[in-house]
Amino acid sequence: MRKLFVTLIATLLGHFTLQAQGYQIAVKLKNFTGGKFFLAHYMGRSTYLADSAEVSPTGDAILKGKEKLLPGIYLLVLPGKEKYVETLIDKQQFFSVTLDSADLINKTVYKGSPDNDLFLSYNKFLFQQEALSRNIQQQLQAAHSAADTAKVLPLQKELGRKIQDFRSNFIVQHPGTILSTIFLAMKEPEVPQQPAGADSTFAYRYFKSHYWDEVDLESDRLVRTPILEGKLKKYFTQLVMPSPDSIIVDCDALIARTRKSKETFKFVLWWLTYNYESSPYMGMDAVFVHLVEKYYVPGDAFWLTNEQLNKIVDRAYALAPNLIGKQAAPLEFKDSASNMLSLYKTQSKYTVLVFWDPTCGHCKTELPRLDSAFKASWKSKGVTMVAVKTEGTREEWLQFIKDHDLRDWVHGSDPQSATNYRRLYDVYSTPMIYLLDDKKKIVAKKLGVEQLQEFLDRNTAKNAAASR
Incomplete structure (x- = not known):
């Protein structure tokens, strides 16, 4: 199933708040007498x-618009799209640039753009370090022992120090510029010496609590750069505890810091929502539902049309009833003899609830594997297998059960969808697997055989330890 937020990226890009003064970038290209020149961000x-703009026979191109561009890092892309130059856009949006494809570092010249003069000096500095960087990489690749690697590491450390010193000095010398904002955001907290009596988590707690200190979340300057997304990804994958409750707390705290910038708020909320709506990890849909209920339902997602908003809200409401920890929805169905069965009347320590289709290729592979694990291990742990047919004919259903000897399972179908199981259990693909406890509370979902085995083994061991 395609995720909702992939389809909404065009909307995110197309509705930024723009100012009315416009922009104009006059480009002079050496070695070009035609083609199309592009501006990307x-x-x-x-x-x-x-x-984009056509290049004249004299090598000139004019990029202009009636509304100002959002600040950030843009790309001046030469005809053919094989070469480009990064350029800064901030307050000064009327300037010219001369580009020579033979040397885009040393022969680029700006007029009327102090920000890009500074950016160019940084890029020239990096270019000067490139030979040393290549030499370090070659030595690391050629290293045959730990001792060889150890000899190179001081050189690598020294290069990193030189680059960081350049950035630190730049911040002091040019405060308030967009490049200083970018350099500050690229910095990471320096953890001080651990105080006497502090526990072993001091470094982690300090680093996490100061991670956003130097990141400008109150202006629009970082939205159109790679920096902000990189910071978000590291924070939520490496520093935030991987549990929905912890993630939700950190999401809300970070979003609150973006409220002074509509564009930063928009990007951060979009990134978090998409990230957790599309997460492959079990239970993360709780974060998605929380974000929708707290920010989208009240109307904070101002850039969306009503139709787009309704799709997102509907998706969250479809997930809400079957989050981890929720009570499973009542489910009644007919067995193969057309007798009525009820999920809640099927008593067991654990219930593996499987929605499946006898014509589904993945189901044909997974159900026999589930049955093998059930017979080998799960049955002795008090597991009952409950399988609900979603598609396919009655004949296909019964034949599959017979062919694979699934007689120890509880089988049922709801051909008229009277229980509305597709919405209540979010059955958009098959097989869809839930693990329920003895009270029919959802303890896990969307797991494969191996993950179910690990979960059941872990819970069995935990319960055994608790009963001693």
């Missing part, structure tokens, strides 16, 4: 087209 780590 970052959105997170991806790039998108912002403007």
